[in-house]
Amino acid sequence: MTDLSLSNKAIAGKTAPPAEARSLRLPTQWLGVTPFFIFAVMFLILPTLYLMLGAFQNEAGEFTFANIVALFSANIVAAYWISIKVSLASSLIGAFAGLAIAIAIVRGGLPDWIRSATLTFSGVASNFAGVPLAFAFIATLGRLGLVTVLLNTLVGLNLYAHGFNLLSFWGLTITYVYFQIPLMVVIIVPAIDGLKREWGEAAATLGATQAQYWRMVVIPVLWPSFLGTVILLFANAFGAIATAYALTGSSLNIVPILLYAQIRGDVLHNAHLGYAIAFGMIFITGLANIFYIWFRTRSERWLK
């Protein structure tokens, strides 16, 4: 990823036409953006590049694939696998639930105040992650949580006796959904707003039923931005650590927590394996984001 940006910069620099012929002081053109590029190179690109190069080196600094191969040990593969599962499940559930809520508030004929209240709340909840969120779910679905206790006393349903555990795959997924749904709402509402009324009228004039209008107009138009947002949600969940760490301590072995433990105390006893884990995370979120950008540009063509 970082390589790409560097080469992009180089290309942009070379092929860029002189912005304004009348400007006499060409170097000052670039002076204006120098602080930004110094910041980006020093504190975003180089540190990442450092880890990515380190992932392909051994202790002596020689080139090797050993660290990448070591990623495929059972323990680390399991961590990646559960991370991917939690991210995928929470992004899909969040995306569909968020889409349903967005359609309900934009197209469902609900009062106006519900729309604006939902949007404000979504802005808040999509930023409400980390330790406070984890604790909110401990207070709700933990062993002594409000819902757990209420279900037990009112309905006689003991969640934990039925195998539910907040400190598990499903527990983490339900918690992550709390910031995934609002993020979906925030991003997808403008896309639904972008559906032009004329399209519905045109479809109706041509004799389309409501179902046909949805199947042949709405879904194809919304599809790219929906899919793009799913990918963004995936990356969002994949890199999250504070919520999971506060919720499960280190009992659930997801990648960010493994990396956290590695940075803290070299639990894998191999510094370069830590770099490789970081490389793997960037690889996965990077891949997801490349798809995201691709879908985004496709959907923006329609919504202009």
Place this chain on the structure above:
Amino acid sequence: MKAGKFWAWAVFILGAAYFFIPLIATVEFSLRMRRGVYSFDAYKVVLGDSQFQATFIFSVVVAIFTILLGVLIVVPTAYWIRLRLPQLRPVVEFITLLPLVIPAIVIVFGYIRMYGSNSPLPFLGSNLGANALLVIGYAALALPYMYRAVDTGLRTIDVRTLTEAAQILGAGWGTIITRVILPNVLIAVLSGAFLTFAIVIGEFTMASLLNRPAFGPYLQNLVANRAYEPAALSIIAFAITWGCMSLIQILSRFAPKSANRPN
């Protein structure tokens, strides 16, 4: 049509239940510190805790410096890109999106390896350096939001005309940015600032791995060791996030006015 409305309500109510029950549960839990009756004891204990005060103030100060650094980096860049170097826009936008691709834990891992006490740039060799590195890291995390907010603000004003007018009146670049451009995009900058504040105030990963006495790690430690106080703190954290978002909303209502001024 009727059926559609029914489903809209059903979805909305289901969603509202999912989002409000955890909040209600947390509020309820936070009030249970004194046996048998509801009380605000947990809040009193938390707010009176000197460690809470120290870490919270630390995080607020870090957030303020992060906002200043973010504004210092983003405003001149976004302005210059609009005015003189539009061909660089894709590159700059790509870079500002990088923090969404690279997880915070990876960025901070890179910092620890590159700027350790034995490196040429030993940020982590001193307390002040580590604090500075935390501010820098947060500014990087907030970059996507800050840049988008400022760029949206710049879109609503006529940058070129304003700049030329200022130049005719004899203003230098510093004056143009601080006294002409910044006041015009102030509301956009403030929205970015409040979002940054909301992100930074409870951030855990970077603060914890750089060993800073910030609010996030304090919260984390409290969750592991106490029962009622974290509930109270969660509600406080939610209220802070809510406050930041409400301020952004209120500010956005003023935004069109400032955009119309130059016309």
